[in-house]
Amino acid sequence: xxxxxxxxxxxxxxxxxxxxxxxxxxxxxxxxxxxxxxxxxxxxxxxxxxxxxxxxxxxxxxxxxxxxxxxxxxxxxxxxxxxxxxxxxxxxxxxxxxxxxxxxxxxxxxxxxxxxxxxxxxxxxxxxxxxxxxxxxxxxxxxxxxxxxxxxxxxxxxxxxxxxxxxxxxxxxxxxxxxxxxxxxxxxxxxxxxxxxxxxxxxxxxxxxxxxxxxxxxxxxxxxxxxxxxxxxxxxxxxxxxxxxxxxxxxxxxxxxxxxxxxxxxxxxxxxxxxxxxxxxxxxxxxxxxxxxxxxxxxxxxxxxxxxxxxxxxxxxxxxxxxxxxxxxxxxxxxxxxxxxxxxxxxxxxxxxxxxxxxxxxxxxxxxxxxxxxxxxxxxxxxxxxxxxx
Numbered sequence: 055x056x057x058x059x060x061x062x063x064x065x066x067x068x069x070x071x072x073x074x075x076x077x078x079x080x081x082x083x084x085x086x087x088x089x090x091x092x093x094x095x096x097x098x099x100x101x102x103x104x105x106x107x108x109x110x111x112x113x114x115x116x117x118x119x120x121x122x123x124x125x126x127x128x129x130x131x132x133x134x135x136x137x138x139x140x141x142x143x144x145x146x147x148x149x150x151x152x153x154x155x156x157x158x159x160x161x162x163x164x165x166x167x168x169x170x171x172x173x174x175x176x177x178x179x180x181x182x183x184x185x186x187x188x189x190x191x192x193x194x195x196x197x198x199x200x201x202x203x204x205x206x207x208x209x210x211x212x213x214x215x216x217x218x219x220x221x222x223x224x225x226x227x228x229x230x231x232x233x234x235x236x237x238x239x240x241x242x243x244x245x246x247x248x249x250x251x252x253x254x255x256x257x258x259x260x261x262x263x264x265x266x267x268x269x270x271x272x273x274x275x276x277x278x279x280x281x282x283x284x285x286x287x288x289x290x291x292x293x294x295x296x297x298x299x300x301x302x303x304x305x306x307x308x309x310x311x312x313x314x315x316x317x318x319x320x321x322x323x324x325x326x327x328x329x330x331x332x333x334x335x336x337x338x339x340x341x342x343x344x345x346x347x348x349x350x351x352x353x354x355x356x357x358x359x360x361x362x363x364x365x366x367x368x369x370x371x372x373x374x375x376x377x378x379x380x381x382x383x384x385x386x387x388x389x390x391x392x393x394x395x396x397x398x399x400x401x402x403x404x405x406x407x408x409x410x411x412x413x414x415x416x417x418x419x420x421x422x423x424x425x426x427x428x429x430x431x432x433x434x435x436x437x438x439x440x441x442x443x444x
Contacts, residue, residue: 104198104200105196105198105205105207108196108209109207109209109211112174112177112209112211113211113213115170115173115174116170116173116174116189116191116211116213117189117213117215118173118284118291119166119169119170119173119189120166120184120189120213120215121215121217121283121284122169122284123162123165123166123169124162124215124217124219124283124296125283125284125285125294125296126165127156127158127161127162127165127222128283128296128297128298128299129299130148130299131147131148131149131150131156131298131299131300131301132148132155132156132157132158132161132222132300133148133156133161134161134164134165137161139154139156140153140154141153141154141303143301144270144272144301145272146299147272147299147300147301148299148300148301149270149301149302149303150229150233150300150301150302150303151233151302151303151304151305152230152233152234152237152307154303155226155229158219158222159184159219162184162219163182163183163184166182166184166189167179167182170182170191177193177196177209178193178194179191179192179193180192180193180194184215184218184219186218186220187214187215187216187217187218188212188213188214188215189211189212189213189215190210190211190212190213191210191211191212192210193208193209193210194208194209195207195208195209196208196209215283216281216282216283217281217282217283217296218279218281221277221278221279221281221296224278225275225298225300228250228251228254229300229302231249232246232249232250232254232302232304233302233303233304235249236249236304237304237305237306237307238306238307238308238309238310238311238433239310239311239313240310240311240312240313240314240331240333240436241313241314242269242271242304243264246264246271246304247264251278253275253276253277253278254273254275255273255274255275255276256271256272256273256274257272257273257274258274259274259276259297269303269304269305269306270301270302270303270304270305271301271302271304272299272300272301273298273299273300273301273302274297274298274299275297275298275299275300276295276296276297277295277296277297277298280295281295281296282294282295282296283296306335308428308429308431308433309333309335309336309425309426309427309428309429309431309432309433310333310335310336310426310433311425311426311433311434311435311436312330312331312333312339312423312424312425312426312433312435312436312437313331313436313437314330314331314436314437315328315329315330315422315423315424315436315437315438315439316328316329316330316439317329317422317439317441318441319441319442319443319444320393320408321444322392323392323393323394323395323408324395324410324414325393325395325396325408325409325410326343326408326409326410326414326420326422326441326443327393327406327407327408328341328406328407328408328409328422328424328439329404329405329406330404330405330407330424331403331404331405332400332403332404332405333405333426333428333433335426335428336377336426336427336428337376337377337427337428337429338374338375338376338377338426338427339374339375339377339398339405339407339424339425339426339427340372340373340374340375340424340425340426340427340432341372341373341374341375341407341409341422341423341424342356342359342360342370342371342372342422342423342424342425342435343370343371343372343409343411343420343421343422343423344360344363344368344369344370344371344420344421345368345369345413345418345419345420345421346363346364346368346370346421347419347420347421347440349362349363349421349423349438350421350438350439350440351437351438352423352435352437352438353434353435353436353437353438354434354435355434355435356425356432356435359423359435359438360372360423369413371411373396373409374427375397375398375407376398379398380398380399380400380405381397381398381399381400382399382400383399386399387399387401387402387406393406393408394408395408395409395410396408396409396410407424409422414443415443416443416444417442417443417444418442418443419440419441419442419443420440420441420442420443421438421439421440421441422438422439422440422441423435423437423438423439
């Protein structure tokens, strides 16, 4: 036998010895043999169906979390129950004003994330969001191991809440419109009644009664889109028409306009008497008057009204009355009471200001306007009235 044949003989012998040793040691191992279709059925039963059940549980929990997030924000004026609203509360109702609107979207994300950590503690959602009526969350892969099989699946969710956070944009627009229009008006009720949408109800969605002696007005706001949410438990949901609890703070940002200005000429002492509602925020009242009668019924700032009086052929004047100097003379406040010229009187909730001027001529017409002044700000003219001397 040559060297090449001898080498082949020894290699073959070593392989046969190794094979015999393996069979002696591991000869009792049983390799599972499934009947046709058993593996597929076991995989569906022990891997796929448990994953589908978990995905169904995730969707149900996510739907509950999304709706409960919306319910909590509606009950707290766009804030969460643990937040301290920057402008405080009226009882349990969150107050809004021009400086205190909620960041609804961010509050919703923060609240929903906290709720998901409780309801779906086994999942860590790297991204969640609200898009239209959809609440969605993105998670990594989860897996189920059974019978030497591993099934991986994504535990994302995307559920329809039948509600959109976009509705808050409409409420914020409504609130801004009411606050801008009515904060600096004396007759708050009339102003708000003239601009509020029908779904903004005073105090309660069932009573709708305007409160008295306050400029912080509580509202129950019905969903303008007629949304409904679940306020029950996850196992026993209860359908609830969405209602928002919000209070609007109409505290004036400046002095109030004299909107119901009226006047008469008193022949007893030859003065004009101007009557207006008291402004509790005013430091003083400023009366402007002129013989430029084209200003009658004008409204606006000084520059838009008396600032347009021609410098030639007409005159204009102003007189100031400090609020702390108003006379409380009960006799003078009566309809027939004699009032001193160029003096102010506080008669309950009414202010009476008297004006005299040597330039007033008998049977001639003159126009008068009154502004309020406080915190270095002067109000606009609510109205300008024309009165006859005599």
